[in-house]
Amino acid sequence: MGKIVGKPKGFADNFVRKPGSYPKVTHYCPGCGHGRIHKLIAEALETLDVVDKTVFVSPVGCSVFGYYYFDCGNIQAAHGRAPAVATGTARSNPESMVISYQGDGDLGAIGMAEIMHAANRGENMTVIFVNNGIYGMTGGQMAPTTLDKQVTSTTPYGRDISETGAPLKMSELISTLDAPVYVERVAVSDAKNIMKTKRAINKALQSQKDKKGFSFVEVLSTCPIGWKLSPSDAIDRLQSQMETYFPLKVFKDDTETRSPKRLASALPKDEDIINILGVNDETVLFKKDEGFIKNFKDQRVRVAGFGGQGVLMAGVTLAQLGMETGLNVTWLPSYGPEMRGGTANCHVVISNKPVGTPLVELPNVLIAMNSPSLDEFLPIVEKGGLVVVNSSIVTKKIERTDVKAVYVPMTDIAESLGLRAASNMVAVTAYLAFTGVMKLDQLKKMLEVGFKKKDLLAKNMEVIDKAYEYVKINCL
């Protein structure tokens, strides 16, 4: 077990969270690089005076117990997900210092998506990537950074990179992204490199403290157990093989030029929420007319037509008018791929009783804006029901004699006022004018209050008037 000498403030006095009877030694194997890297981090936290503000996210791997040692807030994350967890934490408390500490399996294999995207978003965090070229914790299996021909428990004949791919160079990959501010690869091999590692970790954390965004420090490290070498032979291998394949260098350093990010603390104010949701708007459009409600006959409406004819909106308008007049309403759209075929339809129920199913299986009103819709839905209209047909497009007459039909040239009326898109408003008007189930002046009032584009409002009013005239003269 590695012993930590000269304890920095970021390090726990006694590893009280660590089970067993050696509270002053780490759980790492002799010669393991993790302990040394931990200590460098703890020293940096002390130097920068950020120990209390630090949240250390431990990965799954040998450093899963990082929280034994770091005397700060700690979160243990799922395998590979530390950068996502750290994202959530950093976005919660922008003043905190968030460290995502990860091994090569954690970061370069299972967690590849999370690390690339956290880096690409430029999250204000520091990633310490411990590359020991092997899965230490689980018994020395191949990592994405295992070297060519290296023997591991899952490459017993040596890694064959023609089959498994070449060892991943994560620092090189990360440094191709725009957002990261600082990317360096260092090694805990000799005194000089350890000093460089210390400086790199300091720099990354300083940059995070200055809110400059994402820093990535890759530390080449030893795993004597996984490599099946003595601690001193492991250091030799680190220098002769790892440092050859993975060059030690600064890949990116924008720490001087990058300006600090403006990080919001994501604490919404109550009044902003109340305002944006408009929840204390108590506007009541119409006085409740109990007689009207009591005598209301259930309307089960299907509105159907081409996408773009405003079919869904026609349904919404009807249902909303029902709601404003004090009735119970539902609206259910066709959606997704169904809409891509170019047709759309919706179900509307308006009733003075609570509405059970929102699906209109047996409509007593069909508004058919085109021929395919009429063909599709006419057969299901209830006996005695009403069919409102857009006669600008549907030229034939309805064959069923057990339903009422009203023919209104919806597209023509809308177009005559230069507002082709308003054929749905003609449809709504025609239906209301013909049946009288709800009042047209209430429709107008509701639109006046709710219409967002005021210039279009006047035009829509004209459309309603003209549609009403047409129905009065030709249909009633």
Place this chain on the structure above:
Amino acid sequence: MKREFIKGNEAIVKGALLAGCTHYFGYPITPSSEIIHLVAKLFPKVNACYIQAESEVAAINMCYGASSAGRRVLTASSSPGISLKQEGVSYLAGSELPCVIIDVQRAGPGLGNIWPEQGDYNQVVKGGGHGNYKCPVLAPNSPQEMCDLTIDAFELADKYRTPVYVLTDAYVGQVMEPVTFPSTIQKGERKDWAVYGDKNSSNNLISSIKMNTVEMEKMNILLQEKYEVIEKNEVKYAEYLVDDAEYIVVSYGITSRIVYSAIDTLRAKGLKVGMLRPITLFPYPKKRVAELAKRVKGFCSIELSNGQMVDDVRLAVNGKVPVEFYGRLGGAIPEQDEIANKIEEFYLKA
């Protein structure tokens, strides 16, 4: 108080803001996407945090990070995305982190389609990820409940330090109805266990790992005790014409809406049928089912699944009376008459 005509999915987002939710992490998927669309519109305007994550896996882990940091967090998805989140939900449960997860169910297995189904019951109500955990599950059947139960979910999540699901479906997500929103805002309090990145919380640890089997068993037992308390205190259900009913239909979500209409048809014919609608699926209204089993002729469960909830009904009925099942699959929605006919058939048999 404001009455608004609004989609179920959108009512969730407004409910969440009113519940003091400050963070949303999600990945788009039909039929849940109206949620992330409205979040994208509203959250930046009120200085709440929203990230479109790179996957559902990332999204649930971002939730894990923000919840660890003491925030009220929300994520939403639909069935295939929920499958992906399960690892994260297990970690949330193990680390006792509050989080609200919306599942707007679609048909499966595999890519399935985007029509409503209730085939996620088992993966959501029975745990779903690895380990001995369960999450409270709330099942709205209208946009109003999408709002109300989302607010409840945040309260439950904090109260019990647990992930909580709102389990809904494509139709309840898409349907528009009037919703009355509260005009007060709930707030999460400072949590003494969370990691805020400050001095007062610097001793805290969020973790689900206990290497020692004794410790790990102890933690598991504590979780089970928590679930027992939840079972005791948090059961919610609604009933329709149950008082004089001789036969009980059990259903939830969109199906319950169709059953409601079917029952009207049957009542008009003189059949004494009523409905029990679980609002919490865990904890399940077992006691109520058992009570009713003492005086009715039988039960049936009507679902958009291959018979996932009916197991819970059968367990609670415990063989006292027959329990039948009728389900549709693949996004097919039973018609009102189809359901009425089935219930009548079961009723006459019982």
